[in-house]
Amino acid sequence: MISEKKTGYRKNFSLILTFIVLMSVLFCLSLYLAYNFSKKFIENEFASEKVNVLEQSIKPYNDFFQKKLPEVSYYNGYLDSTTASNFVDTVLLEYPFVSKVVFYDSEVRNTPVSDGLNTGKFSFGPKEIYQFGSLIPQDSVQLFSRENTRNFIVGDDFNALALKLVSYIESLDTSKVPDQDELFSNFSNVRSNKITYLNIPRMEDLKAYKQMLRNTLDPQPVYQQDMMSFHLDPYKIRIINSRPLLYQFIKIQPLTYDPLDTSAAYLSTEITLPGPFSDYKLYFISSKSFVDKEILSYFLPIALAILVFYGIVVLVAFLIYRNLNINQRMFKLQYDFVNNLTHEFKTPVSVIKIAGNNIKSATILTDRELKLYGKILDEEADKLNGLMNKLLAFTQIENKAIELNRDEINIEDFIESTVESHRLKHPDFDFTYEVTGFNTFMTDPVLLGSLFDNLAENAYKYSPPERKKLHISARLIKGRVVFRFTDHGIGIPSSEINNIFKKFFRIQNQYNQNGSVGLGLAFCKELVNFMKGEITVKSKVNKGTEFKIVLPYND
Template sequence: MPAEKKSGYRKNFSLIFTFILMMTVLFGLSLLLAYRFSTKFIENQFVSEKVNVLEKSIKPYNDFFQKKLPEVSYYNGYLDSATASNFVDTLLMEYPFVSKVIFYDSEVKNTPVRDGLNTGRFSIGPKRIYQFGTLVPTDSVELFSKQNTKNFIVGDDFNALALKLATYIESLDTNRTPNQDELFSNFSNVRSNKITYLNIPRLEDLKMYKMMIRKELKPQPVYQQDMLSFHLDPYKIRILNSRPLLYQHIRIEPLTYDPLETGVAYMTTEITLPGPFSDYKLYFISAQSFINKEIFNYFLPLALGILAFYSIVVLLAYLIFRNLNINHKMFKLQYDFMNNLTHEFKTPVSVIKIAG
């Protein structure tokens, strides 16, 4: 019987081949699953990351709406054309999506007005109207004054917010202090590509406004109100692509935009802009080849991790096999030594027995 069988050790090449084949199949299957996971993950990221892009891109508008607009109330209705011009100049430099501002230098009276809104004995109308903007000629800044009314048409922006003011005053509970959110929502009006804002009066003035609706006061009070209508250009919003390796192109399109880039060669998604820009959307598009690069970039570390894991497993298997092989050789040497030693002892004894 061969020594390998007697020693209990023998090389099983079929087992080694089976192990190598199994590891190869598992390695390939792991890579396939990792690639599918990478593809699904990037596709989900393509859909979900648009929210972050929107938040970053629309942040200047939120800052304008929440912080800059309330500054109008700091003037308490005494904003004049020069101060308004400086205010708008700063605004246009800081927020390029503001294309033009219409300034209604208005009065609240206890007597009817010809141009404006009258409800009960409460009235609000403009004394002068100005427009400011980078493309507004200097000779077109003043649109209306009481001395020259030929070009004046009471606009929807003024009427809508004036009516909103009158409705709010009629329903105002003078026994409680209104909160800031309530005041802000009733003294501003958001329309498509426009925001109109009226400076918020003091609570004492609001109480007086309520009295002016119901009766004629003596002496007849007059209050100053500043109304500004901000014309916004959605195409001037600066798009901040926080995922340039994911989104190849981002642009602003109308909600009714029907994309030409369709089919498996492109990935697209969209998200509607908020507030006065709600008629528009951010449109995201990437070629499939562009997305495949990002998939590969995400897949590569996973593949290297899998390769490292299987390399360690194969290395451990090799070390175990090598250790068993060395033990096998050592055992074979010991076995051969014992056989030779036994043979050497048996030979003299046999000779002695024969001689005796």
């Protein structure tokens, strides 16, 4: 028996254990680092994603500022109270954060005005002032007219934009056309919770306004201008939480807001609102347990990927180990095969050599001695021939190098001849047989004979001296021939049942110490497969074994 060390494949269990421990440590470390990365990433997201929430929430305001406000200029100063009311209704409907609109129906004149701004020969003042809003009573819509001021002061909104208009006209370069951004910024005024917008005049009107600052024109012109002051309510901005799994609560609060609860159980961040809402901020707050759920949802796919990766590594390691183990077993099987085959050849060759030397060295041989030596030489030659034939037949059947012959045999005569040949070889072998349901059978007699011989030899070899018995039954069942070989031998352990038909496999027992190559049952399996049949086995240790062979009947 060759040792495992000599095969070159050693099961180093300490190395396997070290590998498992190392992989486990690396796996746990990877999960720990992945969780810390997920936690840091989500915490950074908590601090940075507020910009996206702000952009989404403030988008209606940007749309209002960039698209709706400039519509005032489309009327070229000729808005009246009715048209202004209709325009404001659409604004209030589309943009809920607009709470009230004050409309200044104004004029630019070359003569002084009593209410408004007078600079040089340039005058700018309101004819009428209206306010519109969902909570404005009907009797309070008109705030001012030249005939009835109702003690209303024109106020800072009008005056601030009027001064901005005069400053712009004063510095206007009439030789070039101003761009739209320049005009828009100079004809609007953004203050806290309020945007005041004046319709942008034509370039010809702006040139005239510039002349009116210094001169009295003839005839004295009057230009219509519309100014609107939009009052905004930041608390009516609809907050769009684009990360609901990250931000638990989002509120609009004054810049001076300072939360009372600043415990470590909460995460919070804030961002200032733009433009007229700059006195307010978006305040974000989430409990740690709420954020932990988002961390976990981010971490789990990473953990799964790590698990798959390490699973693949472990699988590859297992396959390598299994292949090494298989190689070890194959090496051992092949070694045992060569060793036992050598022994099988060596024994008859040695006997033949001894008999030959005796014949050669003997001066005179009696008839009895000649017959004895002849019988010895004949028997040992038969052993060699049988072994060679088995190896050759096995190889031919395995490689499909022979054809299946079809001859009709009498099954009782066939079994009887098999029984007789084995009784001659083994006088202590107790044979019985029975045939039921058929007499003749179309098959290959040579292959079937090899099958019977191998199973009979196994039954004799693996039975104790007092139980060397074999019963063969042959029955025709549902169009199939069923052979059963039942012995009273040592049996086969259940753990080895699945291996007995493998090449070179030998069960380690007292009967297999010498003279077994491990090809007998493998050869039987190949024979049955070649004959398009099936072979199965049932066995109990120290009780006996039954081989069942099912072959097609006259196919």
